[in-house]
Amino acid sequence: MKRAVRKRSHPKPLNDPLAEILGRDNLALLSATARLRRHWPAIVGTMMATRTEPVSLEQQPNKGLLLLVAVDHPIMAQQIRFLEREIRRACQQRLGIVGLRWIRTRMQPQAGMKSPRPSHVRGARVPWRIKRGIASELACVKDKRLRRAMFAARIAQYTNNPDSKEPA
Incomplete structure (x- = not known):
């Protein structure tokens, strides 16, 4: 008796099923937020990235995007406000996020994107x-x-x- 062999399935992109569940607009905002999180250190610098992190992109009723950034100290919130124009420009140029009008901050004690620990590179032994x-x-x-x-x-x-x- 011969065993039935199942046909090999081919990988299918997850965009369509996720878009059905979440909605195309929400999926687009989530993927833009993920891209923003990945590129955050390049946008604001590594020091600020360890003390701040993008939390969400939200579509506002008056046709603009709001970026919510968690900060661990009020000085970091002030710095985000100071760099708002540069952050918006970098989001548009680097990531293609258009329509970002507002950047708001909120205090969160453990905010910051922890960089992966570098593997310990051992230097030359000292004689x-x-x-x-x-x-x-x-x-x-x-x-x-x-x-x-x-x-x-x-x-x-x-x-x-x-x-x-x-x-x-």
């Missing part, structure tokens, strides 16, 4: 003779905490650029 040379150079520094900080900084310098001048 013992280099460490000893750095330690002997810094021996004249009396403050122990300062000496340790200077030593750590010099080791980090060497690790990031092993071709740099070696200590005597």
